[in-house]
Amino acid sequence: MRSQINQGRFIDYSHFNKILESLELVTVNDNSIKKVLVPRKNSSRKGDNGIVLVVGGSRIYHGAPILASMAALRSGTDLVYTAVPSINVESTRSYSPNLIVIPLVDQRLTMGSAARLIKSLPKKVDVATIGMGMNIAKKEALLSLVEKLLKKGTKLVLDASALIPEILPKIKGSHCIITPHGGEYMRIFETELKNYNNINNKNNSINEQILDVLNNAKKYGITIILKGWKNIISNGELTTVIERSTPAMTVGGSGDVLAGLVAGFYSKLNSSFDASCAAVYLNGIAGFMAYQKSGLHIVASDIIDNLPQVLKNFDQIEENN
Secondary structure, eight states, rough: OOOOOOOOOOOOOOGHHHHHHHOOOOSSSHHHHHHHSSSSSSOOTTTTTTTEEEOOOOOOOHHHHHHHHHHHHTTSSSSSEEEEEEEGGEEEHHTTTEEEEESSSSSSHHHHHHHHHHOOOOOOOSEEEEEEOBBBSHHHHHHHHHHHHHHOOOEEEEEEGGOOOGHHHHTTTTTOEEOHHHHHHHHTTTSTTTTTGGEEEEEEHHHHHHHHHHHHHHHHTOOOOOSSSSOOOOOOOOOEEESSSOOGGGGTTTTHHHHHHHHHHHHHOOOOHHHHHHHHHHHHHHHHHHHHHHGGGGOHHHHHHHHHHHHHGGOOOOOOH
């Protein structure tokens, strides 16, 4: 599998002329990823290589936070805490002994469950990824959770149910990463994504979407991963496009895997853009490996199963001085 990074041809919009003249898409390949990934110190201890919190799940979508948590662990993160509604605790714990499960007191995210979660966290969390499969009782509960985590110095990756317009003022300038698909993108930014449903206009639509993502990332001081057949990543300054490795990755749960992988890398990297590029690129390779084995019949956990084989090629150990 190879990543395809294309500068392409842009539609000439007069009000975008200055942007278009200076825009150069970042190249993402094996060498660029190796340069941004942090070597693991030989002397490191548990917790030094990242601590992640996953918050999600509901009566129906019990698997989403499991997939995200397992992907974060496979990224090389030392500790992952998985906060799910009490109804999902038993099934989550039974999936793997590697999961550290924190029960949420309510079946939906409420002000009370958000407050208790913050109090129950056993260690400082480097990154929290929130939203996959989550049922939110009131928007204020999500806003409160995000605000408290940011005050504690926790970096954020927001997905799915967490992608609502009201969240933007809370995360503005925080270098938060959001991972929407097209529908979620239009919901959070309350805008139409040009030519999103016009599959016969792919070349034009991707160029228009690149500009839209770039502008919103810059406006809000966040990093956006717009998921699709071409994944657009921008932090408002740097932008790239990574083509999906196989259409088999449209399977449900693949976005949850990506959110967990993004969080895992972000727990070890300072750059939200680097973490996003590494996650999308390496997730694509793992997905392609699953496709080679099972064709168009893969499931999301197949992607996770291939992550170690992919990631070990990028492992580096820093010896003690």
